[in-house]
Amino acid sequence: MKIPKSLEPLVQDGFIDEVIRPLQSGKEAAVYMVLCEGEIRCAKVYKDANKRGFHKQVLYQEGRKVRNSRQARAMEKHTRFGRKQQEEVWQNAEVNALFRLAAAGVRVPLPYHFFEGVLLMEMLVDKHGDPAPRLNDFHLTSAEALEYHSLLIRDVVKMLCAGIIHGDLSEFNVLVDKHGPVIIDLPQAVDAAANNNAARMLERDVSNLAAYFGRFAPELLTTTYGKEIWKIYESGKLTPEVKLTGHFKGSGKQADVKSIMREIEEAREEAIRRKY
DSSP states (O other): OOOOGGGHHHHHTTSOSEEEEEEEEOSSEEEEEEEETTEEEEEEEEOOGGGOOOOOHHHHHTTOOOSOHHHHHHHHHTOHHHHHHHHHHHHHHHHHHHHHHHHTTOOOOOEEEEETTEEEEEOOBOTTSSBOOBGGGOOOOHHHHHHHHHHHHHHHHHHHHTTEEOSSOSGGGEEEETTEEEEOOOTTOEETTTOTTHHHHHHHHHHHHHHHHTTTOGGGGGOOHHHHHHHHHHTTOOOTTOOOOSOOOOSSOOOOHHHHHHHHHHHHHHHHHHHO
16 A cells, blocks of 8 residues: 555654555544564554544643643643644653553553654454454453453553553443453543542543443442542552452442533543544
């Protein structure tokens, strides 16, 4: 196929040997199947900010570090330079998160290189060798739903132990390869210690998982893993091996279920918009 302009520098510099075909294209990025060093990999090409659909970046960027005060001032003033720097911070957040999470044992695509807005990473495949489908494309048995939910909750815990919250986790941001679920799409990854919205975003991520898997295993709809995980995290006792019950004994204050469900629905609609 004709080499996309965005990938030409990586071909010229020898990072990519061949561009095989496009895999998918959403409002945030386009993904291509490429050949690198004799292996099939993915090339994720980030689109310009004005072509993307994610409209709540400010909530996710709170607490993110920038290189210097000039960069910070430009971002605050929304100058052309500032917008460019903000986009760089947004893209680097995913790259940094992938490296940190892979090192922490979280099932994410392994990153290889990041060059001028293009992220080269592991190609995930199913048991037939085809590109791994999204979790949303599956109809699960109750047993499969419980197993996948358990694996993803365990990865959510590992992520938080590494100081990261996905911030937009749902069935649209999980692939299922030959080994099971893999978490993807992390440009909005949240710094758990520095973002005032961290607890709410963690709870929404976990509620999204319960809502999806609860279609196949209704008993998951009554679990409260998000509150339980955050409480243990706040106590300083959270580890990847922590034993969870799925139930949180709090102050007895009634949860604002309507508000939580509204946020879940908004996140789901946003994920659908970005996909198309």
